[in-house]
Amino acid sequence: MQAHARVVIVGGGCVGAGILYGLAKRGWTDVALLERTQLTAGSTWHAAGLIPSYARNINVGRMIKKTIEIYEGLEAETGQPVGWHKCGQLRIANSRDRLDEFKSYMSVADVQGIRAQLLTPAEARELCPLLDNDHMLGALYHPDDGHIAPADVTHAMAKGARDLGSTVYLNTEVTGFKRTPGGEWLVETNRGGITCEHLICATGNYARQTGALLGLEIPAIPILHQYWITETVPEIVERKRQGRPEMPILRDEGFEGYLREEGDGLMFGPYERTENLKLFAENGVPAWFGADLVEEDFEAVSWNWEQALQLVPALGRVGIKANVRGPFQMTADELPLMGPAWGLPNVWLAEGVPGGILWGGTIGYYLSERIVEGSNSLDTSDLDPRRFGEYANKAWTREKVREAWGTHAEQKYPGQDMPAARPQKTAPSYDRLTELGAVWGVLNGWEMPNWFAPKGVEAKDQYSWRWTPKGVFVGEEVQAVRNAVGLVEMTPMTKFEVSGPNAAAWLDKILANRLPSIGRVTLTHHLTAGGGVQAEYMVARLAEDSFYLISTPRAERWNFDDLSKLLPADGSVSLKNVTNDRGCFTVVGPKAREVLQPLTEIDLSNESFPWFSVKTGGVALASDVRLLRVNYEGELGWELYHPLAYQRQLLDAILKEGEKHGMRLIGLHALESLRLEKSYRAMYRDMNPELNALESGLERFIRLDKGDFIGRDAVLKYKARGDPRRSVTLKIETDGASTLASEGLYIDGALVGRITSGGYAYALGHDVALALLPERFSKPGTKLDVAILGEWKIAEVIADSPYDPGNERPRM
Helix, strand or coil: CCCEEEEEEECCCHHHHHHHHHHHHCCCCCEEEECCCCCCCCCHHHCCCEECCCCCCHHHHHHHHHHHHHHHHHHHHHCCCCCCECCCEEEEECCHHHHHHHHHHHHHHHHHCCCCEEECHHHHHHHCCCCCCCCCCEEEEECCCEECCHHHHHHHHHHHHHHCCCEEECCCCEEEEEECCCCCEEEEEECEEEEEEEEEECCHHHHHHHHHHHCCCCCCEEEEEEEEEECCCHHHHHHHHCCCCCCCEEEECCCCEEEEEECCEEEEEECCCHHHCCECCCCCCCCCCCCCCCCCCHHHHHHHHHHHHHHCHHHHHCCEEEEEEEEEEECCCCCCEEEECCCCCCEEEEECCCCHHHHHHHHHHHHHHHHHHCCCCCCCHHHCHHHCCCCCCHHHHHHHHHHHHHCCCCCCCCCCCCCCCCCCECCCCHHHHHHCCEEEEEECCEEEEEEECCCCCCCCCCCCCCCCCHHHHHHHHHHHHHHCCEEEECCCCEEEEEECCCHHHHHHHHECCCCCCCCEEEEEEEECCCCEEEEEEEEEEEECCEEEEEECHHHHHHHHHHHHCCCCCCCCCEEEECCCCEEEEEEECCCHHHHHHHHCCCCCCCCCCCCCEEEEEEECCEEEEEEECCCCCCCCEEEEEEEHHHHHHHHHHHHHHHHHHCCEEECHHHHHHHHHHCCCCCECCCECCCCECCCCCCHHHCCCCCCCCCCHHHHHHHHCCCCCEEEEEEEECCCCCCCCCCCEEEECCEEEEEEEEEEEECCCCEEEEEEEEEHHHCCCCCEEEEEECCEEEEEEEECCCCCCCCCCHHHC
């Protein structure tokens, strides 16, 4: 075995082969893939090979489209058959909610570039005559979906990479990793060591074991899934005799599974429910396991079988030929872990992949792009391994994986918070706010109120694709902030402290805005080299060499890792994560000063404490409270970052004083409406690593004249472009349902842009959305068409910040 390679990939399943192929296609051929036994051993060889493109998430859908594009070209390029069957996929809707889901998806598919059709029951039966479902309301059809031979496509990508000069080592077991004095990685194997610049882990069922060798706890655990293959089905034989096309893959929520043709028979893959789901290798893959299966478990899916026999009677008229039951990886959100490993330079993860055949091609494409080019051409944030924080330990992962796969076929709703492994992280306010009607959601492991149920109303969330009764109470919370005062529990916010003699110079080279002076606060962004937004920070300067940084809860591990990897080696800058040390309450609204002033000796007047400034002192009985006169709601207000031990007393003191002024407790749903009314951009939606900072409407926060910073050159290049895209604010008159995100925007039937986020603006009485449009369509007054649950609405471009456009209210 060679002693050195530019890149070493550990794992020879479809994902590992896809990465090898992706790197080779980009010109990196000094790459070695190490496989413990043989290519496709583990999960790849026994996979069902389904390629479903359905995803409401715009980025996931585009990534799956890339997989199909890659696989469709492999056979011609490599000469290796891949067994691609473009038979289409049919999803049946038996309920109004499922049909709403499909209606909401249709223009999203258009934005993704994916062909999709909404069919009547009669049209669905024409495509799949074996289906005997009298209850369906409609169906979603993807004509470009299909299934592929898992082993064949894996070998094709490996051959394509080898033909370009890459190397594959079989029967090579990795036993350890070491960082060399020169900063490279030594990969120890049963055949000796190999040193590399970049290390990529794509080890499937071994992910947790591989992670342990690197000191990482990988938030993924394999589940066991099974499918059955029937004897010959006469109807299929007759269809083939008539020269009719293969029936589409069928998914019916009535039996919670998939059904497709397999030779002259059928393959039926039911989804195990949570109570019947079995995990695999929680404590490590057994030594005997390789290209192996485990025993059949019919009892786990007997309900699915009974339902399927009623809906597809042909399934019960033939015998069973084979059962295939084996493991594959699963994560809490059913998405892969693709991207940088936290805390380890030049270590990349492609682990926790639920469906390596579906993801192999696109992971190979986008991970290789990230490594070679330094960034991605589309937003892959949803897959970044650092989206999970330290809370994602083994016990949490076990529960969430069981829940994720055990509810895989169940109806899901926008913003739904699933209940497993909760509550996990709670602030001291939790019990008190629960008594006061908090309906809890979850952010980065923390419980955080979504809205507050008044007395007599059940404190339980209400999910739908349409408006629900809770909207009345969310609207009251919004109006309280606009007209009186509200309190928002914001403890989950990510919080860092940066200090040291070189802290200011270091931050200045990273962040795109100018640093604030002592006692002041600024909003700024950490850009990618390509000019996208990697992170958004509220930065408070506490002293000449001391800064307090606040960012979104989701980004805690992510942002800390990005900044840590940029720290100077001389120790002149200290970076500390204090997220778990400090809580935060936002007190906001026209009466915020009246509530807070009696509780503190700090002068809260405009003269002493202007907008975008910071002071530290006591509030009620709490010491060392950092008060920032900023907020996400667009009103007079302060964010109070306090030592967590003081939180319960501080909460009671604020609530008691707030009673005199009509204070309401405010949840995330009201917060979303409030920020939309101000056109405040949201991280990972209206701004992300793919969109240039100017594209996201962040001009006023980018100081191109302040000197060099990360991404500056890319922003300048974008600025010089003709007719670039712009982030704009839209007004949409709606009734019964609101826009969500990623819906297409049309003029005269032509797709011209998309919504990035949106919802109902309670203080304005209509929907407000943020959207991406070519500059020529970005002028106020421009009217566009948008579909909400299949009904066309008029979206009008309006000026940013439709509520208080002059920002007079925060300055009161």
